Amino acid sequence: MKVKELVEKFGLKVAAGQTGLDKEIKGGYCGDLLSEVMGNAGVGCVWLTVQAHQNIVAVAVLREMAAIVITGGSTPAPETVDKANAEGIPVLTYPGSSFELSGRIYAEL
Template identity: 50%
Template sequence: MKVTDIVEKLGLNVFSGHEGLGREVTGGYVSDLLSDVMGHAESGDLWLTIQTHRNVMAIASLKDISAVIITSGEKPGDDTIAQSNQEGIPVLGTELSTFELAGRLYSLLN
């Protein structure tokens, strides 16, 4: 499944990184601790978090994350958006809580 399919099926906002909407999604990871993501996320994962600063993009890029989804209506910072565009890794958003979104995403991917 591609990022764009998930955007459509879950009604997500696309804040940035449109170039990467065709990236393939193979799984998901939920965490707001950056070293946890560094240590355990897999390439191709969607990363669900409420962190919005640009270091999220550094990690997403280093780990080859397919897209970042910011939950609970939080918005990414301007420098996060800039780096997302530069890396071509989409930053998506939802009003849903991480719990609700993770549940829907899990059903979609499995």
């Protein structure tokens, strides 16, 4: 599944990183502790987190993620948007919980 298909299927909002919407999603990961995500998330994953600050972008770039989804209704900080646009990492938002969205995505991947 491509990131743009994920956006359409689950009603996600694209907050940044439009240029990366054609990336292929190879899996998923949930986590809010950055070191834990850094150590364990897979390449090409979609990462669900409540963290919305700028440092999530470096984690996504270094782990070569397909996209970040900020769950729980938060919106990314302006610095997060700028960095994600510069790096081409899609940052998506979802009003519900990580638990709920991951269950729905898991069933489709």
